[in-house]
Structure formats: structure tokens, C-alpha cells
Amino acid sequence: MTTPPILRLGTRASPLAMAQAHETRARLCAAHGWDEAAVELFPVTASGDKVLDRPLAEIGGKALWTKELDQWLGEGVIDASVHSLKDVETIRPDAFTLGAILPRADKRDRLVGASSLADLPPRAVVGTSAPRRAAQLLNLRPDCRVVMFRGNVATRLGKLAAGEAQATFLAAAGLERLGQGAVGHALDPHEWLPAPSQGAIAVECRADDARTQQLLAAIDHAPSRAEVEAERALLAALGGGCQSAIAVLCNHAGGELDLRAALFSPDGAERVDAQIRFAAGNLRAVEQLAADLLSRSSPAIRALFEGQE
């Protein structure tokens, strides 16, 4: 006898998204003593996976990763959706809430195609479509040239193998979840900062659905939640859009949170850094850091943030 489905879980259909959905299902089943059939997966090909020849910022931004799942969630076709939190817009509909943040995986980026940034050959062609990765690279290695690389992890590795670029960046978390943890070389966060919420899986549900919220609470990881809430608070305070190059990393350190952030001009020529230590939950400290970063930024950087005079 199999259990009838207890939770309907929406996910994008990409291999990485499916791996994340399987991890979420496994954690739910372990926490509640369910068998696999208790969690029914609802995969969808997201708009963001369909148009691959233009930068995400041009075609609608991060909303394209969640559009279809948001509709299903709002209509009650599914009880919850699994997302890479770094792909989820900072401002979400009031009707939804982040019911669980799973234990965060490796937060770092990996460089594939060279063993370090210093080892990239002079004027190397590097594939990425993330403004943060492009600007951060050009800041450290202004001789390099950036070409657009979109598509899922396998597509990007395929483009690299086909010689479309000499190197690319991929999130360590994504590679590990795809069983490709040995690919590339992790970049030290002292040299290279990841994206806000990188490595975090979020499970979203309806804010008025107490039953699902209770089921998801069992797999929520409070330390990971504290980190990503701080990183997302920085994004919200900066008001950055898809075009802005924001790198941020928050870690637990000695009972406090340590947050480091950098803003870049799109060409990487300018960079503004900041770092703070604060008590978890003191998001006011993060807002002050955002104001401080912007006050030290050039007009070229500030132009990328909304709400600035």
C-alpha cells in the first residue's frame, strides 16, 4: 500500500531543479516518516529556461524563473514550490511565504577552465551572463573578455567544451547537486564573492496555508535562514535590479553574523566593498551597510539602483 500524496511540490524541470526537488522530498520524508509517494512532484519548464539567446535582464529578469510555479501555487494546483533562492526575486507576493530554507550547501563559485583567476591566460575569453560574475572578473582581470553563456549547467559546460570560451563560472552548490562536485576550482571568498543566497534551496508556500507551513517548518534550517535573510535584506535595501552587480556573503562567526558585500560598475572598473559583524536578526545593521555602500558609490553604480536621487 502506498500513501496517497500529502504534499504537492512544484519545481522547474531542469536537471538541477529536479535534484533540488528530490533533496526537498527526501528531507520531508525523513522528517515526517513518510514514504516517497507522500510528496508528488510537479515539474514545469519555466519561461526562463525557454529563451536562451538573450540576457535574463532583457527578457524579464528573475520573475521568469518563478512565473509558472507562482501561478500554480496561487491557484492551489500545488502546495509548495522549490526554488534556488538566488533566482527568486527579493520582493515576493504577500500571498506567499518562504516556508523552509534547507541547510545551505557550498556558497562559493567555481572557476571551470583554469585553476585560478591568476592562471587565466592573458585576454582570456570567459563565458557568463551574470552581471556580478562579469563585473567582478573584469575588476580583477580587466584584460579578459566576457561572452554570454546562458542555459543550464550542462549547456554551459557543453559550450565550454566546444571552445566558445576558455573558462566559465558555476556555483559549487549546483555542480555538487548534479554529481559534478569535482568540476572546476572553488574561488576563495576573500578573492571572489558569490551571489546573494547562493547555495540555498527555498520552499515557498501560501501565507494562508497553515498546514503546509507546519509541514515545511520541520525541514527549515534556522542558521541558513538567518544568513540568507541578511543577504536578501541587503538586496532589498539596495533596490538593485537584474542588471546590477551585487556580490554578498554572510557567514556565522563567533555567535554573530559576518557579512561582506561588494558593488561593481558593469564594466568592473569600479568596486565598492563593505563588511560588518552583527547579531542575527539585526537587519537594521544591513540596511545601514547598504546606505553606506551607496554613499561611497559612483554615479555609474548608483544609476543601477532604484530609489536613488
Ligand SMILES: NCc1[nH]cc(CCC(=O)O)c1CC(=O)O
Ligand atoms: N543562475 C542559475 C543558477 N541558479 C542556482 C544555481 C546553482 C545553485 C545555487 O547557487 O543555489 C545556478 C547555476 C549557477 O549559477 O552556476
